[in-house]
Amino acid sequence: MQKINNTQYFKVQKETEVVVSEIIRIVYSALTEKGYNPVNQIVGYVMSGDPTYITSHKGARSLIMKVERDEIIEELLRFYIDKNINQNSSKP
Template structure:
């Protein structure tokens, strides 16, 4: 091994830290909110409207997960999905 090898910093990521799809994050947040007895839809809408992560429980790392998504990107994705699934 060369001297340069010892000076390089290696990155280690667990599976939980890997990129999650938006739908996976929404499902995980929904489940965590349900497990804690909250109305998931109301809580997520509160978060989307206010930007306040306090609407999302920290249970199951849900608060950190939802904050990985930009709110405007999330809203765009939700509207797109809704419209595509309700086309006649």
């Protein structure tokens, strides 16, 4: 039996950080492999919140539900701006 005067240590394991861009890549790949139009399916999910727009192939549905839909939109918009607006503004 342990002494009640001693402090017990408890360490919570952190969940691995969810990287939104990686989740989008995996979901896109899974949807493509199953023959779906990945852009349409992801838009359907983001607009409705209905996870059935995403295939369960490769755990894609479970993965995409780990992030908020607004985080997906932020990542996609950030990528678009970086590739299309920021690069164009640096051209002479």
